[in-house]
Each structure stands twice: as structure tokens, then as C-alpha cells.
Amino acid sequence: MKHAFSTTNRAALALFIVAGLALVPLAQAAGSRGGGHGGGVHAGGGAKSKPQVNHSRTDKRTNNVRSTSVNSVNVNKNVNVNVDNNRGCCNNGWDNDYHPIATAAAVTATVAVTSAIVGSIVNAPPPGCVPVNYGGYIYQQCGSTWYQPQGTQYVVIAPPY
């Protein structure tokens, strides 16, 4: 428990730093997007006339989720506390499509080595990226840079693992 808390605090601090760094590219992305977005780039089938979710105005504070608050929505997953389950790993509830832009430990390293800044938004990942399914969600991995789909766009995230 004590260990978990200290990790949380470190993660929180790191997230805070990253959130600050991310402000600039996000603001740029929001500004430059105005024209492009109207083009109606819809990636593939599925939802037909359903409006696209747009997270570009989401407050960065929403990323500061504390790890102790991960709440499974299945009773038996909660109560059969099992040492080898993966609850600590990826917050992988089926409802939890929330993936922090930067997750815990990886943060500091990522900021230093990644060329694309965590939190920045692109219309499409660069060529040569591969889709990876981690914890049930699809990411685009391009070397050490990871992109998470967000509406019709992609946001650079810290590696999920």
C-alpha cells in the first residue's frame, strides 16, 4: 500500500509536468485544425451518421487520474483478488477507454527520448507505424513513439508499456 502511494505521487508529479509541456502542441494543433476538420475525414465503416467525439477541448487535468481509483465494473473481478491478475497493469476495464496521455513510470524517460511530443495531435500517424492491441485497445506504434486514436485524429502518448 505504501509503495503504491509513493508510485502514485511520482506519477502524479510526472503527469503534471507532462500536462504543462503538452499545452503548447495541443494549442497549436487546435489552431491549425480549424480548416482541416471540416473535411469530414471518417476512418472506415462502423458508425454512420453518428457525430464524432471531439476531445480537443478536454481539460488536461482530466488526465490526473489516481491509480487507486481504478474501479472494475465486474463484481467477481473485484472480489476475487488474485495475485496474478493484471489490474495493476493497464486499467483494462471494458468501459475504460480512458488512457492517460502519459501513464505512470514511463513518463520521464519518454519526454527525454521521444521526438514527437507527448500530447501533440496529428491527423494521421507517420508511414511505417504498426497497429498494436494492448489491453484491448488499438494503438499505432512508430518506433518509440505511440499514437492513440482520438476521434478522426491521433494523439501522441507515452508508451502504454
Add this chain to the structure above:
Amino acid sequence: MNKRLWCAMLGLLLAGPAAQAQTAAPAAAVANPVDAASVQALKDMGAHLQSLKRFRVSTELSGERVLTDGQKLTHSANATMDVARPDRLRATMRSPRSQRVLYFDGTNATLYTPALKVYSTVEVNDTLAGLVEKLENRFGIEVPLSDLFVWGTPAAPLDKIDSAMNAGQDFIGDELCDHYAFRQGQVDWQIWISTGPKPLPRKVVITNRADEARPQSVSLISWNLNPGFNDAVFRFVPPKGATQAQIVAPKTK
């Protein structure tokens, strides 16, 4: 109002807290906190769930996340599942950032993200309970309403309940339900089970006491026991242009 009445009322007000304290003490100690009939209700529901061969079930969910400063955010998601026991499932999961479909035909499990046209397939030769366990432990993927496949099996033991009580009756939609409340370790949970000879879960609330903000999830569950689907819905056929994503086993941090 005269002065004497005022004095009497003041006296009552002052005496109030003391009187409450006296009555509160004995109420705290319950001889056996685990009400056997409430546990039996879970058993009966589990047995009935395991007896259902084909059904469509859907859930509307509200869940909570806690920010570092204690502020809570509520998110929404929903899922619809077509099920044929013992080993067929199709689950469509919708949340703000993605819609995903899980196909399971008794041999292969495929998770497909239509908006990206990306799918991942793994071999799972097992029942639905086995699917739940394998996807969770090997790949970190949670099946919606996985409890439905676990209740009534040894994977949902009923001997580790710290407290169980009948919380009365309630309507979920138009259906009369028995309401039960349980405590297990750091988890408090409640369930609303339809009354009568065919008990089905209609609502589940889970409260996480491990976090002082006590994040909670609320799942409303609706049933169709005469669904129109055929077995083709469980088989995944990659749409034209779909690509396959490597699936990575969860890493422990």
C-alpha cells in the same frame, strides 16, 4: 408559544444526541453479518443464469474515476451481447473513444475496432467462463458483464463474503426486484435481482473502498431471452481492407 414550551423543546434538542448515541451502540454489533438468505439468492440467480442457453443482454454503465485532488469524473459506456452457451459470444462495446466488437465462436476470439478496421485474433478453445478468464489474465481484456458467466460457477465463490443483507425491494424499470448488499474486503457491492422463479440481475453497483473517494460504478442490465440471432453472428469475417494488429500480453509495471 410560551416560555415553558420553549424550555421543553430546548431540553429535547439537547437530549437528542445523547439519546441517539445510546441507541446506536447496540445496533453496531450484529451477531452474524452474513445473512444466509441473501447468499442463497445469489446462488439461485447463478443457477438460473447458467441454465440460460441463448440470450441477448445489454448494459448501460456509469463509472467513476478519481483525480489526484479527489475530484470525481463520471464516464458512460454501454454494451450489447449475444450469447449462446456454452461457447458463443458477440459483444459490442461502446464508449466515447471507441466502439469495439468481440467475437467468440468457441475456437477463436477476435477483437475488432470498426472505426480503424483493425482486428486481433487469439485462439481460445474454451467455454465462456474460460474465455473471460483467459482474455483477462493473458491479454488484459475485460469482457463486459463477465459476472454473468462466472456467477453460478466455482469461479464466483460465496464463502468469502464479510457481510450480506437484504436491502428491501425496488423497481428497476417496471420489474420488481429484491435488493441485496454485500461487503467483501475493500469492495461493497449491491445487486437488484428480479423477483419470482426466474431471478435475473437487473442492476449492479460496485463501490471501491480502497480509495477514500469511494469511486462507484452503476450497471443497468436488460434482457431478451428470445433473441432472433443465428450462429453466424459469432463468427468474425475480416471486412475488406481490414488489418490485423499484434496483441501484446500485459506487462507488469
